[in-house]
């Protein structure tokens with residue numbers, strides 16, 4: 001990792017020597033006022049690969065040509081569609097093909113996994129998770145706990161950072177798990193926390209959870225396609241993710257799930273449907289569910305081919321580049337962003353970065369916690385052509401994505417942030433009633 005310089009010339013130099021530079025042109029970069037935006041929102045909705053259209057059109061053409069026979073005769077026979085993404089997904093999360101499948105949507109998969117892996121008893125019924133998890137996850141946890149007749153206020157333990165800190169220390173997470181070892185049924189964390197950008201230590205948390213006698217799962221919405229993962233080796237019991245963030249598979253795209261091989265042949269309780277039934281006699285339509293081995297046995301419905309096609313188009317790009325090359329660029333790109341931000345406000349008068357400093361503890365996202373005028377600052381950036389996102393009460397999340405963002409994007413963002421701060425400060429000077437905190 002070379003040292004950085006805060007100049008446009010330096011940013012452009014980095015772009016010229018970027019081995020992944022050709023990939024940007026394989027995506028559509030949404031324009032703002034006729035110019036390509038500085039799109040830093042791939043953590044919310046990843047951009048569209050140019051080849052996605054072809055993949056989707058191929059399915060439409062095969063549907064037109066074959067009708068129902070497309071299940072067998074389409075170029076990618078629909079009957080087997082769930083198998084086509086397995087290898088790529090397995091590589092992305094560090095798993096075996098038998099452990100991963102694309103299906104449903106994230107929150108649905110979270111519920112399906114919790115039905116199997118949250119089996120509370122009178123003694124062991126608690127869930128340990130991070131404080132401030134994504135709302136949908138919180139609702140899922142609450143409703144699961146209630147479904148089993150427990151009180152969420154008692155059954156859900158949310159771990160908070162220490163006073164004055166913005167993210168959790170791994171040691172504190174492990175200690176909390178050990179402390180509740182008699183009562184914990186499930187430990188579930190985000191892989192990368194959506195708000196702070198903290199990349200949790202998946203192996204350490206999994207080991208601690210297992211030692212405590214609990215199952216351990218992760219929500220990888222912000223981790224898959226962003227950070228290196230090795231779910232199989234880490235021994236994680238289950239994981240879920242969506243594909244429209246870093247996986248660039250389109251709005252509301254098909255999600256995915258992982259169940260560790262050690263549960264592949266077992267008879268974990270589950271909610272079942274015909275697509276999870278033994279494929280050899282699925283069409284006998286008989287009574288008596290007999291699951292396929294591995295995660296495939298958790299499928300409910302036949303495969304959504306159109307969104308699956310968009311998924312395949314994007315996964316093909318991930319296979320071309322590989323996570324290690326993406327991660328390498330990502331660490332440097334986010335490092336550059338952090339360097340620029342820290343140089344423009346070294347004393348943290350205007351904002352603090354609440355994402356961990358160590359690159360091993362974060363993905364590409366930095367969360368900028370503004371101390372004043374946050375919302376106006378965000379709106380100023382938006383007018384300049386930055387696409388980022390605002391999270392109440394005062395955080396601007398920015399995610400330079402190594403697939404399609406450039407060092408120049410990052411540099412431009414920092415210049416505009418600086419300009420916005422200066423402007424708003426001047427305005428504030430004119431109206432001295434407003435208090436700075």
Ligand SMILES: *Cc1c(COP(=O)(O)O)cnc(C)c1O
Pocket residue numbers: 105106107108134136137190194219221222242
């Ligand atoms: C994006 C995200 C979701 C969204 O859930 P959907 O079921 O895909 O609508 C849920 N949880 C986390 C942690 C997320 O980041």
